[in-house]
């Protein structure tokens with residue numbers, strides 16, 4: 001009998017499960033929030049995932065259900081504490097006086113987060129005074145579930161990493177290599193797999209954190225652990241995603257088993273696939289915004305023509321400033337070349353000011369001294385990403 005997986009949420013994550021589902025002969029059914037979403041091709045129901053009846057009716061016709069929604073960040077912090085895992089200092093605060101108290105105890109600056117409903121930096125704010133989250137406190141007061149805001153110390157990280165682990169119900173696991181991610185304005189812009197210049201110890205610790213969480217929280221499916229790497233090489237858990245994650249899009253073209261196929265295997269309790277990368281480097285660059293006129297399709301020929309080795313993935317979403325509308329994957333033996341090709345290809349699909357010169361060039365523009373020896377690869381990537389250089393277009 002055909003296995004049926006129900007995905008609650010009709011965005012790009014569900015969309016990218018369609019191809020591996022077809023290949024495995026699995027029937028994918030999607031409960032989409034509205035018509036014409038990224039995963040509309042597999043949408044069998046449209047409705048509100050917060051309505052229990054809607055979700056139950058959807059679940060009745062499938063073998064397993066998987067959600068691509070975020071969880072409560074306060075609950076997550078408390079559970080991570082129980083598991084004894086390293087994380088930023090944090091507190092739950094219910095008013096501006098409590099927030100001010102936390103600020104006073106943590107150097108006058110902190111990060112406030114709404115526990116639910118945030119993504120891509122929405123719901124994350126750096127504050128230096130207790131009143132700077134008054135609008136969020138007011139919104140909480142109106143929320144029937146009430147509750148508190150999460151406040152965290154502002155971590156002075158050298159870079160951000162992400163660790164992915166897949167887990168089957170019986171406990172079988174597949175551990176992906178730890179990757180470096182670059183966020184701008186709270187939104188992931190790039191990921192490099194494996195993380196450049198990562199020490200064996202750091203990779204081990206990241207894997208250990210990932211597997212501890214997968215076991216401790218009894219995760220079934222893909223788990224992504226967002227991590228901060230501090231200058232003294234400590235890892236702190238930023239947040240979790242129990243679903244395929246942007247930091248793992250590289251696996252579509254750079255790993256033996258993509259995170260989307262792996263997620264399906266795990267939730268169906270099928271044997272997991274090999275998570276190994278098959279190329280030395282994989283680089284993923286997000287396409288943010290898309291073209292200001294016309295659609296992505298108009299830009300496709302130029303983008304595909306730019307670098308034959310680049311793989312362009314589009315989400316079928318209408319272009320809008322800052323919106324994730326696709327990504328580009330490039331694999332190869334030379335990191336600089338892969339970064340360049342991925343950025344160049346992404347740049348041709350969007351009007352945003354992009355990052356278009358090679359890390360090598362960027363490095364010579366940048367602060368060599370600050371780059372240090374150990375962190376050269378990642379610094380280079382970050383310097384070029386932040387450089388205000390306009391893309392030249394053909």
Ligand SMILES: Nc1ncnc2c1ncn2[C@@H]1O[C@H](COP(=O)(O)OP(=O)(O)O)[C@@H](O)[C@H]1O
Pocket residue numbers: 088111113118119120121122124152153154155156160183186187226238239
């Ligand atoms: N405690 C912190 N200290 C420093 N930067 C942070 C902290 N928390 C979050 N950030 C920055 O904000 C980004 C988004 O925060 P995150 O909690 O991951 O929210 P989202 O759910 O929007 O991804 C992180 O990737 C990181 O760049």
Ligand SMILES: [Mg+2]
Pocket residue numbers: 120226239
């Ligand atoms: Mg995040």
